[in-house]
Amino acid sequence: MKVLVTGASGNGGQAVCRALLRAGHQVRMADVMPAKAADLAAAEFVRCDTRTVTDVREAVRGMDGVIHLAAWHCAHQPPVSDDTIFAVNVDGTYNVLEACRKEGIRSIVYASSMAYGWWSVYGVSKVIGEDLCRAYHEMTGASIAMLRYHEFIPRPYLEFGARLLRNGVDRRDVASATVLSLEAAASEAFGLFRTIVHTDHGMPEDVRADFARLGPEWCERQLPGGAALLERYGIELPKEVEQHDLSEASRVLGWQPRVGFLDFLRDLKRREEQGLEIRELFVPSELPGEDA
Numbered sequence: 001m002k003v004l005v006t007g008a009s010g011n012g013g014q015a016v017c018r019a020l021l022r023a024g025h026q027v028r029m030a031d032v033m034p035a036k037a038a039d040l041a042a043a044e045f046v047r048c049d050t051r052t053v054t055d056v057r058e059a060v061r062g063m064d065g066v067i068h069l070a071a072w073h074c075a076h077q078p079p080v081s082d083d084t085i086f087a088v089n090v091d092g093t094y095n096v097l098e099a100c101r102k103e104g105i106r107s108i109v110y111a112s113s114m115a116y117g118w119w120s121v122y123g124v125s126k127v128i129g130e131d132l133c134r135a136y137h138e139m140t141g142a143s144i145a146m147l148r149y150h151e152f153i154p155r156p157y158l159e160f161g162a163r164l165l166r167n168g169v170d171r172r173d174v175a176s177a178t179v180l181s182l183e184a185a186a187s188e189a190f191g192l193f194r195t196i197v198h199t200d201h202g203m204p205e206d207v208r209a210d211f212a213r214l215g216p217e218w219c220e221r222q223l224p225g226g227a228a229l230l231e232r233y234g235i236e237l238p239k240e241v242e243q244h245d246l247s248e249a250s251r252v253l254g255w256q257p258r259v260g261f262l263d264f265l266r267d268l269k270r271r272e273e274q275g276l277e278i279r280e281l282f283v284p285s286e287l288p289g290e291d292a
């Protein structure tokens with residue numbers, strides 16, 4: 001497919017573009033800023049501000065599918081104003097969906113969020129975004145997936161690991177869910193579809209519900225030396241692990257997350273054996289090939 005990705009230069013966008021290219025799709029990246037990543041230089045890039053109707057119409061033209069990620073969220077430093085968040089996330093989404101209608105695009109993925117709700121302008125922008133998706137599905141019959149991503153904000157490596165036990169997800173899992181959603185939309189596997197994109201640790205329920213107490217022993221059984229890693233790096237364990245039912249995404253999209261807490265621990269062990277300065281590592285890694 002020829003796929004437009006808005007917000008393509010961002011953290012999620014780069015992972016999505018790589019996953020699309022690996023799956024054999026042609027990618028048009030659209031953003032206000034080009035990506036710095038060298039491996040994405042081969043993809044087409046168009047400078048597009050989603051607030052500008054003509055930019056969006058040009059970007060969408062000739063595409064088979066659209067993945068709409070462009071948005072500001074609350075984690076940027078220095079912060080983005082609520083006015084800008086609303087303009088980009090709401091007007092921008094309207095412009096993208098309207099351009100899709102005019103250009104006859106039938107396969108769309110929209111980046112929603114677990115922050116969906118009424119507690120912040122950002123959360124409300126995702127409520128309105130999902131409502132717009134519903135309206136455009138009703139009006140045009142396009143297949144639209146609304147993905148409520150969990151948190152994949154760049155952060156220090158050890159924090160990333162601890163976050164996986166809470167509301168964190170690896171951006172590679174975000175990317176695979178997104179690409180499979182687009183492909184499922186193209187095959188009309190659904191009309192309007194909404195699902196959660198989070199991680200799965202494959203741990204028994206008793207361990208999940210009492211992780212601070214039972215977790216270290218469980219980790220040790222799965223990975224010898226695992227309990228000592230938790231101790232050595234002071235990884236703070238939640239009382240219970242956040243886990244959602246991801247069976248709908250598995251059934252409809254054939255998607256399963258790949259990066260759970262044990263994968264992080266295995267990775268930590270490997271990096272320690274390589275003699276890397278663990279406390280200085282960052283996710284996503286800037287090293288070539290590390291994030292494939």
Ligand SMILES: NC(=O)c1ccc[n+]([C@@H]2O[C@H](COP(=O)([O-])OP(=O)(O)OC[C@H]3O[C@@H](n4cnc5c(N)ncnc54)[C@H](O)[C@@H]3O)[C@@H](O)[C@H]2O)c1
Nearest residue numbers: 007009010011012032049050069070071111113151152153
């Ligand atoms: N990061 C998370 O934890 C998280 C969680 C849930 C949902 N989401 C959603 O996922 C999507 C991607 O998030 P991300 O973390 O990759 O964000 P990001 O900030 O890393 O990337 C967003 C990209 O959008 C671009 N952008 C901003 N304004 C634009 C405009 N007017 N026109 C075109 N491009 C514009 C930015 O230049 C940036 O490259 C967003 O919709 C976000 O709300 C993110």
